[in-house]
Amino acid sequence: MMTFQMLCFLFLFSVFILCDANFSVPYISVNTERLIEDLKILGQFSDGDYPGITRLLYSKEDKAARRYLIALFEKSGLSVSWDPVGNIFARWEGSDPRAPAVASGSHFDTLLNAGLYDGTLGVLGALEAVRSLKEVGFEPKKSIEIVAFTSEEVSRFGIGCLGSRYLVGSLTVEELLKLKDSDGVSFENARQSCGYIEKLRESMIAEDYYSAFVELHIEQYHILEDEGVPIGLVTDIAAPSLYTIEWKGPGGHAGSVPSYERQDPFLAASEFALNLEQLVLKDPKNTRATIGRVEVYPGSAGAIPRSVRLSLDIRDINEAARIKVKEQALEKAAAIARKRKVTMETLHNYSYPPAKMDPRIVEVIEDSCRAHNFSYLKLISRPFHDSLFMATKFPTGMIFIPCKEGKSHVPDEYASPEDILRGVEVLAETLARLSYQ
């Protein structure tokens, strides 16, 4: 039989437990309009027609965008710094400044003629989360640091997640110094021309420099939209492989050489593309294979092509399956080359292992969703992100919001203000909670 004391104890204990479970962040008011305004302004730093955004690493548009971002961060009272490759850090000092900071961010470069939200939402969304928390008087314990990664897209130097890979030490100075863009401009020249003149050094960031990394991103697919769920919690990130294949033939005059004498590398590439499609259709749910970049040389209407170089991007959550598709594809490519009497060369650009998100971070994001009464869905990210590499060193999580029809990397990429609002609310809640964990 329970005594009154026992009941009192149980009651107090329950209150204590509930308070802990309901660690409560002051009610924040995210200013979605301000955030979308900032996204649109950032979108103006583009070498192309808005809303198609082209902002390549170290281009003059990128340089201008950097100045704009730094000004925005400073206006919000954050301490801004950067590393030699141009990853930008904006720090909100916590009451325990020596504790490992809680980081959040994404990239602000784009592919060619891409959209307004990919990457930038994670940078400016983190800023909006910080601004909202500041405005309601929240004071972080662990510092909160926004990271704007210098380049995540492969567009300029053919390498993805350049900034985050450099930061976590998965990209060495030696590798960086080998990079050239398609115009032959070296990474090092481009970096310095963008004002990063500090000598390149290996990043030596410690394993406990950040206690957590959280990236807010559009889903870049339509599962959330189809299910009518506003928030996605990423559990795994699928891993990419990139190859470059080049076929070469003797070319010749378009009027002279009859079909049966031609050794046309574009026909080899065409045959390869259709074979690849068939190969992937065998397990279409998991494997993705894309020929996105195709360069036909010399590219004159009156000349049979002499070379075709294309990018082969293969992705899978299952590394072994990905390797199998790659092997079958390259075997087929070589067989086509033999049949069509063209030469073939293959370059392996990169392959990365898949990443698992940290269960503790995922849980905090779940708690944050519950605190706001948002339904959520756990899902796999098939596109990869800076989080793929941040996860190799720090406990990492990703928050997805829906984007219209799943479209991304296109000018009509779109996330609604309502979805953006919910995403930033969950992010702010998550950062605040992690700051006190």
Add this chain to the structure above:
Amino acid sequence: MMTFQMLCFLFLFSVFILCDANFSVPYISVNTERLIEDLKILGQFSDGDYPGITRLLYSKEDKAARRYLIALFEKSGLSVSWDPVGNIFARWEGSDPRAPAVASGSHFDTLLNAGLYDGTLGVLGALEAVRSLKEVGFEPKKSIEIVAFTSEEVSRFGIGCLGSRYLVGSLTVEELLKLKDSDGVSFENARQSCGYIEKLRESMIAEDYYSAFVELHIEQYHILEDEGVPIGLVTDIAAPSLYTIEWKGPGGHAGSVPSYERQDPFLAASEFALNLEQLVLKDPKNTRATIGRVEVYPGSAGAIPRSVRLSLDIRDINEAARIKVKEQALEKAAAIARKRKVTMETLHNYSYPPAKMDPRIVEVIEDSCRAHNFSYLKLISRPFHDSLFMATKFPTGMIFIPCKEGKSHVPDEYASPEDILRGVEVLAETLARLSYQ
């Protein structure tokens, strides 16, 4: 019974006839070394690595090449002039300056990374013929005029034989003013920036301005080489059609969209290319179809292509057959577009009728070959040339010489000094004979 007077008359008459049949040009000594030296110097005016030649119309390399050519012509005592599009004329005044001149020449622009001889041999070869004739004291009756056509290749403005078409009035000022290059630079701006600031006007050249036009050119195929014959006499020029086809889809992220959801215009283009090959293989001896220019947009490894634009070049000696292939090809292209749910647009760039060379000119070239004891072969030119258009207004003929392995439009395009020598000897002989006809 014949009288002595009759016999005398017959003898003198025979001598007269024989002299006329053997109209004899002084023995000329072509300086092949000098000519090849000139070809190599002209090859230095190139936006690319020698021996790959890139000299696009009105580029700075083209501008420099023009200065060089004019200086060469003037050094040989020719009167140089040009028209508003930059066709250059170098005239050797004959003893009957009012008689319609005998013209010879070709183009001096190139495709991207092309060879040393295509076009330029016909320009500098004509100059060498004139120099050789001058050096042995030949005096023309009809004037001899070298024509250096401003642009024959489609590389910059997507239009072939621009210079010759303008000259004979098959390209109007209105059409010229519509032309833009792939960077959006208008023909008119490019023309003026190259120094041709004279107002564009329709060319009003009279039908009897030239009594003949003769073009010396490499064969751009290997019939002469295979047969071991040094000279080809062109009887017909096959006629080209050029179309531009563009397929467009929604694009998307390379990691997200599964194969069965993609609307990939590059796969449409690939399927089209392979179908076109099969279509042409049905009558491979006559029809030529080439996809030489392929532009894939946005061209990022991480993005499914959103558009593919390609050039479709079809040639045939039989215009009806060419039209049939075109119709079947475009029908197939549309069917592929429907199947793959991509949009398709087709642009008809141009179509020209085939040309017949003038029997009288062909005969004079034959006589010139015989005079030098060179064997020759009559053949069809499947590549087209400025002669295609010159033939619409003036009696025209073409002299072909072999090129190694039939290669053309490539850096290793090659014609031997011996073949060049024979070609210029026949050209000089032909021009001299035509000058007295």
